[in-house]
Amino acid sequence: MRNYVIPPNHEGGYIYVALSDIGLVKVGKTRNVSARMKQLSTGSGIVITKVEVLGPFVNYGQVELAIHAKLTSERCSGEWFSADFDTVKAIAIDTSGIGTPGAELVNNDAYRYERVFLWFSAHEEQIKYEQALCEILSDTAINFLKEYGTACAPYVALCIHTMGGVTLQQGQKAYSVYPCGFKESTLDQLREDWNNFADKDIFEDSDFDDFLIDISDKDKFKSEAEEWRTDAINNLFTELTDDYQRWLARRMGEHEHA
Structure with a gap:
């Protein structure tokens, strides 16, 4: 061949x-x-x-x-x-x-404008999505998480939307983050509260550790959040690019049969 x-x-x-x-x-x-x-x-x-x-x-x-x-x-x-x-x-x-x-x-630069436009569009959509996610967080939680990186607040907010609430572990210190709420405590106290008060009908297949996010290593936590954001933007960019190519294909087909 x-x-x-x-x-x-x-x-x-x-x-x-x-x-x-x-x-x-x-x-x-x-x-x-x-x-x-x-x-x-x-x-x-x-x-x-x-x-x-x-x-x-x-x-x-x-x-x-x-x-x-x-x-x-x-x-x-x-x-x-x-x-x-x-x-x-x-x-x-x-x-x-x-x-x-x-x-x-x-050369690839011939389509640079379209790709740059779609890339910025993906970023803009992600920003709007993250803003909507963070509406579930209290101002205290947002300000606390901003100290770890800009992606951390929406990353945790997504977890809360998914699970109802999370516990941020920092050694023996811990922070309970839930819709419009933020509570500083200790890991042992929050674990005890979970065992005593968690609705077993709702959480019968869950364990306290399932809702833990370890933030002890600040760089690692920040990296995980940024990786989530990057993956989300890449997925949006791929979707927008595919939609654009389908639109072009339809337009070319219309011109072909015009």
């Missing part, structure tokens, strides 16, 4: 139509066709018997989505389709007309 590979500093990729030995056809996108075919076969027990490669295209993600949209009724799982290889290939070739040809492959 010819070495279909997109250079690291360029945008775009290929569309492949691959026939397996079990008769299913896979349609997907990749920047390295040979590596992708090897990945499909490794450990799966599936053998790829025939491959058609289209492109490269700058907007290969949109081309892939448009092809998948036309094959919806034949979809088995993920990118696998129960259709004749030549039929799928013909659909892929026809649909690839919306693609920006490989001769126009450009």
Whole structure:
């Protein structure tokens, strides 16, 4: 197979139509066709018997989505389709007309504006989400948690929304944080209060330690909260990017049939 590979500093990729030995056809996108075919076969027990490669295209993600949209009724799982290889290939070739040809492959900076805009949009959505989360916290709790890092208050607030309340452990000192409340105490006292007053009907499958967040190591606690925030922003960015690509694919499809 010819070495279909997109250079690291360029945008775009290929569309492949691959026939397996079990008769299913896979349609997907990749920047390295040979590596992708090897990945499909490794450990799966599936053998790829025939491959058609289209492109490269700058907007290969949109081309892939448009092809998948036309094959919806034949979809088995993920990118696998129960259709004749030549039929799928013909659909892929026809649909690839919306693609920006490989001769126009450009450096990633060509789409820098769109990516930066979506990245800032993801940050803005996360900020709004965190503000809504923190409405459950008292001012005392927010001010206390801010000393550990900006991500710590919304991180703890999410835990309270999920569990009803948490205990922040700092050695033998402990802080009970619950909706609009904050109480400083000792770990032993809060554990005793739990054993004496926790509603066993509600918490019958829970233990006091299930609601503990150890903040003794300030850097570790801050790192956990920041990792949660980073993952949330990355997920939002991925969702926004996917939505944007679907919108572009629909627009290109509309122009194609206009």
